[in-house]
Amino acid sequence: MSEAQLHTHIIRAGSVKENNESLAGNTLLTDNLWRGAGLALVIMLWQVGVNLGWINSFLMGSPVGIAGEAWRLIQSGQLLDDTVATVSATVMGFLLGSILGSVAGLMLWFSRTTARIIDPFMVALNGLPKIALAPMIIIWFGSGMFSKVMLAFVATFVVALLTAYQGTHQIDRNLINLMRSLGASRREIFSKVVAPATLPWIISAFRLNIGFALIAEIGGEFISSDRGLGRMIFVSGNLFNLNAVWVGVIMLMIVAIVLYVIVSQVAKRLLPWEKEPK
Amino acid sequence: MNAPMFNSTTLAENKSVSWPLLQSVISFDGVNKTFSMPDGGNVKVIEDITLDIKHEEFVSIVGPSGCGKSTMFNIIAGLLEPSAGTITLRGHDPKRGARIGYMLQRDLLFPWRTIIDNVCLGLEVQGMPKTQRYEIARDYLARYGLADFAKQYPNTLSGGMRQRVALIRTLITEPDLILLDEPFSALDYQTRLVLEEEIVSILKEAHKTVVLITHDIGEAIAMSDRVAVMTQRPTSVKKIYDVGLSRKLGSCLKARSDARYQTFFDSIWNDLDIQISGGES
Numbered sequence: 001m002s003e004a005q006l007h008t009h010i011i012r013a014g015s016v017k018e019n020n021e022s023l024a025g026n027t028l029l030t031d032n033l034w035r036g037a038g039l040a041l042v043i044m045l046w047q048v049g050v051n052l053g054w055i056n057s058f059l060m061g062s063p064v065g066i067a068g069e070a071w072r073l074i075q076s077g078q079l080l081d082d083t084v085a086t087v088s089a090t091v092m093g094f095l096l097g098s099i100l101g102s103v104a105g106l107m108l109w110f111s112r113t114t115a116r117i118i119d120p121f122m123v124a125l126n127g128l129p130k131i132a133l134a135p136m137i138i139i140w141f142g143s144g145m146f147s148k149v150m151l152a153f154v155a156t157f158v159v160a161l162l163t164a165y166q167g168t169h170q171i172d173r174n175l176i177n178l179m180r181s182l183g184a185s186r187r188e189i190f191s192k193v194v195a196p197a198t199l200p201w202i203i204s205a206f207r208l209n210i211g212f213a214l215i216a217e218i219g220g221e222f223i224s225s226d227r228g229l230g231r232m233i234f235v236s237g238n239l240f241n242l243n244a245v246w247v248g249v250i251m252l253m254i255v256a257i258v259l260y261v262i263v264s265q266v267a268k269r270l271l272p273w274e275k276e277p278k
Numbered sequence: 279m280n281a282p283m284f285n286s287t288t289l290a291e292n293k294s295v296s297w298p299l300l301q302s303v304i305s306f307d308g309v310n311k312t313f314s315m316p317d318g319g320n321v322k323v324i325e326d327i328t329l330d331i332k333h334e335e336f337v338s339i340v341g342p343s344g345c346g347k348s349t350m351f352n353i354i355a356g357l358l359e360p361s362a363g364t365i366t367l368r369g370h371d372p373k374r375g376a377r378i379g380y381m382l383q384r385d386l387l388f389p390w391r392t393i394i395d396n397v398c399l400g401l402e403v404q405g406m407p408k409t410q411r412y413e414i415a416r417d418y419l420a421r422y423g424l425a426d427f428a429k430q431y432p433n434t435l436s437g438g439m440r441q442r443v444a445l446i447r448t449l450i451t452e453p454d455l456i457l458l459d460e461p462f463s464a465l466d467y468q469t470r471l472v473l474e475e476e477i478v479s480i481l482k483e484a485h486k487t488v489v490l491i492t493h494d495i496g497e498a499i500a501m502s503d504r505v506a507v508m509t510q511r512p513t514s515v516k517k518i519y520d521v522g523l524s525r526k527l528g529s530c531l532k533a534r535s536d537a538r539y540q541t542f543f544d545s546i547w548n549d550l551d552i553q554i555s556g557g558e559s
């Protein structure tokens with residue numbers, strides 16, 4: 001390739017990217033405008049419906065009622081307490097399960113025999129809705145935070161393990177042969193090829209696991225708990241305080257989005273080579 | 279690109295100097311390979327190959343599709359053992375980690391490594407400290423016009439550039455033999471012609487012995503000193519052509535436009551005995 005060719009290649013790549021960016025900027029803005037307008041319309045219709053008596057606010061809640069309830073829960077500090085409780089248990093269980101699971105899955109690369117033997121058990125455990133284990137885990141570990149951490153751990157561990165292990169199977173044989181031809185040891189092949197090649201898989205398991213950890217956490221709180229957003233939703237629902245239920249649900253949505261964004265940002269840092277070509 | 283790559287005059291002058299050096303780099307002596315199938319049967323893929331490749335020689339192995347070229351590749355690369363016969367590399371058995379560098383159709387650059395770290399891979403495995411291997415790698419990258427890309431990831435480079443990085447990664451460990459397995463087949467035609475030229479001149483300059491495995495007759499004629507034409511499976515050497523056009527004319531492109539090119543092409547095509555209607559397996 002000549003110097004001139006190289007340059008045209010680079011310039012072409014650069015201009016394409018610029019176009020994409022400005023295009024993405026414009027559509028993002030209009031998309032967000034539409035989203036905001038749609039949401040505002042739904043909330044407005046909801047409130048108008050309640051005011052005109054078309055919607056039963058006792059069964060559905062109402063935007064004004066939700067706002068008032070939210071303000072009350074914020075001022076009393078209960079919303080913050082519950083959010084902190086739920087988030088910390090979720091994050092601890094999520095990190096513990098995802099990290100240990102990924103490490104275990106990677107380690108299985110070293111022993112095909114072990115992997116083959118435990119494979120059906122892992123598949124069975126993976127198929128099991130982990131929330132079914134909640135009653136047992138609560139009996140073993142009590143109704144406090146620790147049992148919720150364990151639930152989130154169980155919910156995320158197997159997913160991380162299976163994903164990481166499957167990732168090690170997708171590695172191009174030729175990359176490993178190349179390392180062999182250079183005289184690399186098994187440990188070097190692991191650290192220089194297997195682990196980095198599996199990283200995108202591990203990251204995608206982390207993305208999924210944020211959701212699984214939250215499901216396990218909220219399910220556990222429904223069953224038995226002294227704190228947390230799940231407990232708040234459950235208790236308020238039993239008391240037919242629908243406005244408080246809505247506050248809990250909305251708060252959970254925010255928590256889920258924030259956690260997902262954090263994981264995605266960390267993922268971007270960890271996978272710099274997956275950036276758009278410059 | 280930079281001057282040394284198309285320095286065809288040095289190439290042309292070489293012909294009268296020290297070639298052929300008669301020292302053998304790799305020799306096949308009655309090499310056979312049979313695979314046993316899960317159903318108990320045996321499939322003979324390679325039947326008695328005897329071939330001797332000399333120092334600084336560029337030899338192509340051309341065969342019909344499915345004739346066992348990749349088995350030959352794996353045996354030369356030390357990834358498979360022959361069932362019978364011996365293969366010696368500079369008088370030794372090419373065990374794992376022997377001094378063979380190879381380059382495949384796919385560049386096999388590690389996407390998570392920057393260009394310089396990809397280039398350094400072999401030195402890193404050898405245990406060379408980072409500052410030292412970076413110094414060597416920078417030198418190589420500069421020589422082949424890739425210095426500006428040292429810190430970039432492979433996905434930012436074009437196919438031809440990636441193949442050049444792969445070649446540098448192969449060269450940096452200074453192997454005795456360079457093994458090329460269809461290295462250009464994923465590239466577009468123009469890039470392929472440019473890269474053919476470049477790689478031949480880089481390898482000649484570095485005094486490397488090269489085995490090119492390909493199904494592309496034209497590529498083999500344009501680049502090689504000798505072309506070994508293989509039979510259908512179980513494969514053996516059917517005929518060896520002394521081509522040497524690029525070495526005599528100083529360029530692969532000139533080799534392609536030489537009158538003898540077409541003669542070689544027709545002759546090799548007939549040897550391959552490809553049935554158009556029956557389809558190649």
